Amino acid sequence: MTGAEEHFVSLEGVTKRFDELVVLQGIDLTVDLHQVVCLIGASGSGKSTLLRCVNLLEIVDEGTIVVDGETITNGNVDTNALRRKIGIVFQAFNLFPHMTVMQNITLAPRKTRGLSKAEAKTQARDLLARIGLLEKADEYPDRLSGGQQQRVAIARALAMSPTLMLLDEVTSALDPQLVSEVLNLVRELATTGMTMIIATHEMSFAREVADKVCFLDGGMILEEGPPDQIFSSPAEERTREFLARIIEAGRL
Amino acid sequence: MGKFLHAFFSPLGLRRAVPQIWDGFQTNIKLMVVAELLVLIFALLIAIVRGLPGRSTFPLRALAIGYTDFFRGTPLILVAYVWGFGIPALHAGFISNRSLFQYGIISLTLVYTAYVTEVYRAGIESVHPSQRMAARSLGLTYAQTLRHVVLPQAIRRVVPPLLNDFIGLQKDTAIITVIGVTEALAQAGFYSNDFFLYTGYSVAAVFFVILTIPFARFTDRLIKERERRERAQLV
Numbered sequence: 001m002t003g004a005e006e007h008f009v010s011l012e013g014v015t016k017r018f019d020e021l022v023v024l025q026g027i028d029l030t031v032d033l034h035q036v037v038c039l040i041g042a043s044g045s046g047k048s049t050l051l052r053c054v055n056l057l058e059i060v061d062e063g064t065i066v067v068d069g070e071t072i073t074n075g076n077v078d079t080n081a082l083r084r085k086i087g088i089v090f091q092a093f094n095l096f097p098h099m100t101v102m103q104n105i106t107l108a109p110r111k112t113r114g115l116s117k118a119e120a121k122t123q124a125r126d127l128l129a130r131i132g133l134l135e136k137a138d139e140y141p142d143r144l145s146g147g148q149q150q151r152v153a154i155a156r157a158l159a160m161s162p163t164l165m166l167l168d169e170v171t172s173a174l175d176p177q178l179v180s181e182v183l184n185l186v187r188e189l190a191t192t193g194m195t196m197i198i199a200t201h202e203m204s205f206a207r208e209v210a211d212k213v214c215f216l217d218g219g220m221i222l223e224e225g226p227p228d229q230i231f232s233s234p235a236e237e238r239t240r241e242f243l244a245r246i247i248e249a250g251r252l
Numbered sequence: 253m254g255k256f257l258h259a260f261f262s263p264l265g266l267r268r269a270v271p272q273i274w275d276g277f278q279t280n281i282k283l284m285v286v287a288e289l290l291v292l293i294f295a296l297l298i299a300i301v302r303g304l305p306g307r308s309t310f311p312l313r314a315l316a317i318g319y320t321d322f323f324r325g326t327p328l329i330l331v332a333y334v335w336g337f338g339i340p341a342l343h344a345g346f347i348s349n350r351s352l353f354q355y356g357i358i359s360l361t362l363v364y365t366a367y368v369t370e371v372y373r374a375g376i377e378s379v380h381p382s383q384r385m386a387a388r389s390l391g392l393t394y395a396q397t398l399r400h401v402v403l404p405q406a407i408r409r410v411v412p413p414l415l416n417d418f419i420g421l422q423k424d425t426a427i428i429t430v431i432g433v434t435e436a437l438a439q440a441g442f443y444s445n446d447f448f449l450y451t452g453y454s455v456a457a458v459f460f461v462i463l464t465i466p467f468a469r470f471t472d473r474l475i476k477e478r479e480r481r482e483r484a485q486l487v
Contacts, residue, residue, distance in 0.1 A: 055389055057385060057388070057389060080388075080391050080392070080393055081391070083388065083389055083390065083391040084390070084391030086389075088389045090382065090385075090386065092382060094382045094383060094385065094386035095386075096383065096386070096387075096401055096405075097405065097482065098404050098405050098408065098482065107390070107392075107400055108387075108390035108391060108392055111392060111396050111400065112390070112391045112392060112396075140481065140482040140483075142482060142483050143483075156390070157390070160390060160391060
């Protein structure tokens with residue numbers, strides 16, 4: 001395994017099954033520091049599962065995953081400590097409905113990083129200012145629009161100062177007019193050098209921010225490369241079919 | 253009709269009955285308050301135990317399930333007899349030398365903890381798994397997730413059914429009379445023996461009702477205020 005240390009994240013031969021169903025099949029993938037990798041592919045192709053394996057929300061059946069020089073798949077890793085370094089944002093936001101925006105953002109830093117209430121609040125205000133929602137600090141999530149909720153969810157993940165962000169179709173549950181406010185925030189994260197793995201259906205966005213695009217099909221990475229190559233001259237027939245369907249649907 | 257009114261609502265009887273029943277009813281209130289506090293705590297602990305993950309916690313979970321199955325299925329009056337008469341007859345030191353009031357508390361707590369455990373458990377299971385997932389993915393531990401994310405949401409949801417069980421408990425404090433605790437029902441019995449009137453029972457009934465109604469309204473208001481604060485406004 002030469003060169004594993006050079007990559008910030010590397011997956012080797014990752015396989016995941018749910019009972020009989022093979023969801024991931026021998027995935028090899030590397031992500032360098034400050035790199036943005038986009039995962040594209042149809043629903044059920046394994047994008048979400050792949051992300052969830054990286055922060056151990058799913059346990060892989062075979063293969064190894066190394067994050068920041070640490071092998072996380074051998075069962076000896078401190079799961080909670082690992083997750084504090086890796087932020088994940090979900091399609092359905094999953095904010096805590098009984099807490100205000102401020103409480104949502106400060107909970108984990110206070111409980112797991114030992115920040116005082118005042119420190120956590122100061123940090124949260126900075127984050128809220130950055131995402132343009134400072135005036136919503138004391139609102140409950142249900143009072144916010146979907147786009148606002150998703151931005152808060154991103155801020156909540158950022159409050160842990162993660163070194164890696166995993167974004168799982170973060171705009172798929174949003175009304176079309178709310179998509180851009182979330183994508184703008186992700187774009188800003190990319191320009192600040194955040195290492196990210198992004199599962200997305202927003203092809204033009206992927207083309208714009210990604211350093212590398214991976215096309216997943218049936219639990220395998222069928223094709224990967226720079227966005228221009230994948231979107232302009234895909235090598236695989238399946239990739240071409242997938243992109244053709246996307247264009248047909250007016251999403252590229 | 254006149255006979256009925258005389259027996260149950262005799263004006264002269266009322267004047268005497270109210271203080272006497274009130275005397276007993278204070279014991280009902282004490283039984284209720286102490287038992288409810290204990291039930292709230294123990295039921296929550298057992299509900300948490302029932303939800304523990306992993307193979308190694310199976311014996312604990314089995315114990316919790318055995319407990320709820322047994323005490324939910326056993327009549328309170330039977331449990332009260334066992335504690336009020338059976339346990340003292342054992343002459344087993346400390347546990348056999350408790351007061352009747354304490355045996356009453358133990359019986360009520362054992363039976364109602366079993367009910368309320370199930371209420372809590374339903375609440376905990378009603379919190380969507382994605383909430384746990386979100387909390388765990390932030391690096392919170394299992395216990396922190398339970399404490400800050402799952403339980404607050406679960407408990408809010410079960411307040412109405414919890415209240416229902418507590419009204420049941422309030423009424424069932426009257427059952428503790430069978431082991432000789434002098435509470436409202438016992439006093440009503442004494443009263444009817446002394447005066448050949450049933451007015452004491454009417455008074456006791458009114459006391460029980462008066463106790464539960466403000467409790468119910470208070471809970472309604474609590475729920476409404478929370479809705480107003482946390483939910484999006486309907487237009």
